Amino acid sequence: MPAFDFTVPGDCTKSTRIDKYVSEIPGGISRSHLKACATEILVNGKDAKLSHKISAGDSVQIRWQENIPQDIEPEDIPLRIIYEDSDVCVIDKEQGMVVHPAAGNWSGTLVSALLWRYKKSAIQNAGDETQLRPGIVHRLDKDTSGVMITAKNHAAQEFLSAQFRNHRTLIKEYICICTGRPPHQHGLITAGLVRDPKDRKRFVATQDDARGRRAVTAYKCIACYGNYSLMKVRIYTGRTHQIRAHMRFLNCPVLGDPVYGRRDPGFPSASLMLHSYRLTITLPGHTVPSVFRAPEPERFRKTVAVLRKRHKKFIMPKDY
Numbered sequence: 001m002p003a004f005d006f007t008v009p010g011d012c013t014k015s016t017r018i019d020k021y022v023s024e025i026p027g028g029i030s031r032s033h034l035k036a037c038a039t040e041i042l043v044n045g046k047d048a049k050l051s052h053k054i055s056a057g058d059s060v061q062i063r064w065q066e067n068i069p070q071d072i073e074p075e076d077i078p079l080r081i082i083y084e085d086s087d088v089c090v091i092d093k094e095q096g097m098v099v100h101p102a103a104g105n106w107s108g109t110l111v112s113a114l115l116w117r118y119k120k121s122a123i124q125n126a127g128d129e130t131q132l133r134p135g136i137v138h139r140l141d142k143d144t145s146g147v148m149i150t151a152k153n154h155a156a157q158e159f160l161s162a163q164f165r166n167h168r169t170l171i172k173e174y175i176c177i178c179t180g181r182p183p184h185q186h187g188l189i190t191a192g193l194v195r196d197p198k199d200r201k202r203f204v205a206t207q208d209d210a211r212g213r214r215a216v217t218a219y220k221c222i223a224c225y226g227n228y229s230l231m232k233v234r235i236y237t238g239r240t241h242q243i244r245a246h247m248r249f250l251n252c253p254v255l256g257d258p259v260y261g262r263r264d265p266g267f268p269s270a271s272l273m274l275h276s277y278r279l280t281i282t283l284p285g286h287t288v289p290s291v292f293r294a295p296e297p298e299r300f301r302k303t304v305a306v307l308r309k310r311h312k313k314f315i316m317p318k319d320y
Contacts, residue, residue, distance in 0.1 A: 004022070004029060004061075004062045004063075005059075005060065005061045005062070005195060005200070006025070006059075006060055007057070007058070007059050007060070008021070008054050008055060008056050008057060008058045008060070009056065010056050010057060011056070012055065012056040013056075014055075015053040015054065015055045016053060016054060017050065017051055017052070017053055017054075018041065018043070018048065018049075018050050018051070018052050018053075018054055018060065018062075019031045019034050019035070019050040019051070021054060022034060022060075022062070029062075031050075034050055034062070035050065038050065038062055038063070039063055040061070040062070040063040041060075041061070041062050041063075042060070042061040042062075042213060043058055043059070043060055044058055044059050045059070045192065045194060045212055045213055046213075047213075061195060063240075072101055072106070072111065072112060072115065073107070073112060073115075074112060074113075074115035074116035074119050075107060075108065075112040075113060075115075075116055076113075076116050077108065077112065077113035077116065078113075079091050079110075079113050079114075079117065080092040080093075080094070080294075082147065082292050082293075082294065083290075083292060085283075086152065087151065087152055087153060087155075087156040087283065087284040087285070088149055088150065088151055088152060088156055088160070088283060088284070089114065089117070089149070089150050089152065090147065090148070090149045090150075090279075090292045091110075091147075091148050091150070092145070092146060092147060092148075092294040092295075093110060093140055093144075093145055093146060093147075093148045093276075094145060095142075095143050095144070095145040095271060095272070095297065095299070096142060096143060097109065097110055097113075097142065098110070098142050099111070099136060099139045099140060099142075099148070100136060100139065110136075110148070110150075111136065114150060118152065135150055135151030135152065135153070135154070135156065135157035135160075136150060137149065137150065137151055137157055137160040137161045137164055138164050138238060140276055141241070141244075141272070141274075143256075143271055143272035143274075144272060144274045144275065144276060145274075145275050145276070145294070145297050146174070146275045146276025146277055146294040146297075147276045147277065147278065147279040147292050147293065147294045148276070148279075149279060149281060149292070155284065156284045159284045160281065160284075163281055163282065164238060167236055167237065167238070169280075169281070169282055169289055170279075170280065170281050171234065171278070171279070171280035171281075171289075172234065172235050172238070172276065172278075172279055173232065173233065173234050173276075173277060173278040173279075173280075174232070174233045174234075174235070174243060174274060174275060174276050174277060175230070175231065175232055175233070175274075175275050175277050175296070175300070176230075176231050176233060176243065176247065176254050176255075176273055176274045176275070177228060177229070177230055177231070177254070177255045177273035177300065177303055177304070177307075178228065178229045178231055178247055178250075178252035178253060178254055178255060178273075179227060179228060179229075179252065179253055179254075179255050179261065179264055180227060180228075180229065180250075180251050180252040180253070181221070181224050181227065181229050181252065181316070182219065182221050182229060182231070182250050182251075182252050182316075183250070184221075184316075185220065185221050185316040185317065185318050186218070186219060186220040186221065186318075187218070187219060188216065188217070188218050188219075189205070189215075189216070189217040189218075189219065189246045189249060189250060190207075190214075190215075190216050191205035191206055191207050191212065191215065191246065191249050192205070192206050192207070192208070192212015192213050192214055192215055193205055193206070193212055193213050193215045193239050193240075193241075193242065193245055194206055194212050194213065201259060202241060202245070202259045202260060203239070203240065203241050203245045204245065205245050205246055205248070205249035213239060214237060215235075215237045215239045215242050215245075215246065216235070216236035216237050217233060217234070217235050217236070217242060217243060217246040218233070218234045218235075218236070219231050219232070219233050219234075219246075219247075219250070220232045220233075221316050223313050223314065223315055223316075224313075224314040224315075224316060225304075225307035225308065225310070225311040225312075225313060225314070226307070226310060226311035228255065228266075228307055228311070229252055230304065231247075231252070233247075241259070241260070243274060244257055244259065244260045244274065245260060247260070248260040248261070254272060254273055254274050255267060255270050255272075255273040255303070256270035256271045256272045256273050257272055257274075258272075266310075267303065267306075270299075270303065271299060273299065273300065273303060275294070275296065275297055275300060276294065277293060277294055277295075277296065278291065278292070278293050278294075279291070279292045280292075
């Protein structure tokens with residue numbers, strides 16, 4: 001997701017709205033473009049609006065999502081459908097599939113696949129296919145696999161998005177294979193996340209409440225095999241790279257993570273071992289939450305099989 005970060009110079013003598021300031025600095029972004037595409041605005045690590053006035057010394061982070069071109073081509077890409085009705089489509093996203101079209105990834109995306117599927121469905125049901133657009137209410141990284149839910153209409157998108165915003169009835173659970181052993185069998189990571197000033201593609205966990213954006217991750221170590229750990233993870237906030245950054249903070253980076261980990265000599269060709277295996281969410285028109293599961297992917301089964309051959313299984317004691 002594109003980002004624009006800056007610190008207001010110390011010689012700035014007056015407070016100015018964020019959108020006005022950004023539109024006037026060299027290499028800035030127009031106010032209309034910001035209004036249409038900005039998805040996250042932080043001032044000194046705290047959520048803010050474009051109308052927020054900034055002053056000298058303020059640190060500003062802006063992330064945005066470019067609009068999908070109207071001429072994006074539907075593509076006949078097979079999807080693993082877990083559940084589907086007139087409002088939603090729940091899929092088991094394959095590793096390597098980009099969710100949203102963006103620079104460098106205009107084709108082969110989940111959006112393109114859903115456009116094709118919805119178009120076919122509209123034709124079969126004699127509906128108005130021009131009104132059908134896939135509603136992306138949450139994302140998984142390209143190399144993260146597993147459960148995703150999408151909306152088929154605006155009302156469903158708003159209903160689902162509200163749950164992703166407050167996380168009160170929503171439960172998102174993952175499994176991952178990590179390098180290293182955690183300090184405890186289970187725990188809660190509350191370190192906030194800030195963009196790494198040395199590498200803008202990644203985030204750093206910090207315990208400085210004034211800097212980091214709140215992020216909460218619960219983990220449980222299922223078993224250890226040598227210096228590798230099989231973990232269950234639940235996230236209570238939905239930050240970019242949250243699990244990957246928090247596992248690194250725990251000194252247990254996800255195996256195969258090219259951004260937050262290192263190439264592992266034991267598994268030199270490993271891809272990201274992170275999988276969204278269960279999503280609990282209330283569907284439109286329902287009052288009781290539904291549970292959707294994506295089975296353990298083949299790359300996990302193969303890696304665990306190798307670990308079992310190489311190392312004796314170790315269950316970490318609760319007071320470890």
